[in-house]
Amino acid sequence: QQQVKQSPQSLIVQKGGIPIINCAYENTAFDYFPWYQQFPGKGPALLIAIRPDVSEKKEGRFTISFNKSAKQFSLHIMDSQPGDSATYFCAARDSGGSNYKLTFGKGTLLTVNP
Amino acid sequence: NAGVTQTPKFQVLKTGQSMTLQCAQDMNHEYMSWYRQDPGMGLRLIHYSVGAGITDQGEVPNGYNVSRSTTEDFPLRLLSAAPSQTSVYFCASRGANGNEQFFGPGTRLTVL
Numbered sequence: 001q002q003q004v005k006q007s008p009q010s011l012i013v014q015k016g017g018i019p020i021i022n023c024a025y026e027n028t029a030f031d032y033f034p035w036y037q038q039f040p041g042k043g044p045a046l047l048i049a050i051r052p053d054v055s056e057k058k059e060g061r062f063t064i065s066f067n068k069s070a071k072q073f074s075l076h077i078m079d080s081q082p083g084d085s086a087t088y089f090c091a092a093r094d095s096g097g098s099n100y101k102l103t104f105g106k107g108t109l110l111t112v113n114p
Numbered sequence: 115n116a117g118v119t120q121t122p123k124f125q126v127l128k129t130g131q132s133m134t135l136q137c138a139q140d141m142n143h144e145y146m147s148w149y150r151q152d153p154g155m156g157l158r159l160i161h162y163s164v165g166a167g168i169t170d171q172g173e174v175p176n177g178y179n180v181s182r183s184t185t186e187d188f189p190l191r192l193l194s195a196a197p198s199q200t201s202v203y204f205c206a207s208r209g210a211n212g213n214e215q216f217f218g219p220g221t222r223l224t225v226l
Contacts, residue, residue, distance in 0.1 A: 009154070032213060043118075043204050043217030044157070089156060100145045100164050100208075101172075102215055106156035 003027050004092050006105025013080055014113050021075045021108045023090035028071070030092040034102070035064065035075050038087045047088070048075075080112045115140050118218035120205050126224045127195040135190040135221050137205030144210040146188040147172070148180065150201040151220075157204065163188055164210075195225045 005024045013019045023033075034049035050057045050064040050073065057064045061078040077084055090105040121136045139146065147162040159172030163182040177199060179191040188207075192199060205218040 006156075034213070034215075036217075041220075043206075043219050045217065046214045049213060100147075100162060101159065102147075104157040106154060 003103045004090060004105045006090050006108060008108060009106070010109040010111075012111045012113065015081060017080050017112070019077050019080055019084075019110055019112070021088055021090070021110070022072065023074065023092075023105050024070075024072045025092050026071065027092070027094065027103075029094040029096060030103075031095050032093040033064070033066065033073050034091050034093075035062075036089040036091060036104075038089065038107075040086075044089060077110075080110075082112050082114050085110055085112050117141065118205055118207050118216050120203075120218035120221050122221060123219065124222050126226065127192075128226050129196060131195050132191070132193050133195065135192075135203055135205075135223070137188045137190065137218060138186050139188075139205075139207040139216070140186065141207060141209065141216070142185060143207035143212075143216075144185070145208045145215075146182065147206045147215075148178070148188070148190045149204045149206065150174065151204060152201050160190065160203075192223075195223075197225045199223065200225045 011019050035047045036044035037047040038044040048059045048062050050066050052068045063076040066073045088108045091102045093102050118139045144165050148160040149157040158174045161180040163169045169180050203221045206215045208215040
């Protein structure tokens with residue numbers, strides 16, 4: 001059972017475009033939703049995260065939108081740059097009984113063309 | 115701080131060989147985890163530990179063993195490598211009261 005579904009699998013945009021990556025979850029106990037960015041040959045690194053008590057969070061050019069009723073959240077990258085080309089993973093965690101475990105989506109390979 | 119370190123960076127094994135992937139962290143984190151990353155499959159949890167002496171299975175534990183004798187170290191053992199274990203392996207750690215999970219640089223393993 002895939003608890004966090006991520007789409008699309010891959011995405012190509014032109015420089016300056018606004019790529020959007022979507023995730024949906026099933027477990028209503030999830031209460032922490034991070035996004036990780038991974039460059040080729042490197043480990044994933046935390047990019048931005050949100051809790052369900054807010055509907056949007058911005059950090060620089062990166063924005064998470066969160067829809068608790070729909071159990072969906074998405075990552076928007078404003079004014080995308082070739083340096084944003086990477087694989088992006090959404091994730092979710094239950095801060096209660098399974099506090100130690102992050103459940104990841106399958107990832108989105110983003111390519112930003114110059 | 116070095117953060118999370120992993121050795122080796124690359125490894126080639128023959129089917130049936132055994133090896134240990136090393137992971138260490140210097141942040142005094144309670145939680146440590148091992149993931150494997152395969153194309154189109156995302157990051158799948160192999161084993162995890164919530165503290166020294168405590169380990170448990172994740173999503174894909176078969177063929178792997180772990181132990182946690184110290185807070186700093188969390189080695190992953192392959193007892194009899196199989197081609198299906200060809201993957202990139204990531205170790206990660208997090209403080210019990212923190213949110214951010216820190217990943218190591220990964221070990222690329224090929225089993226022939």
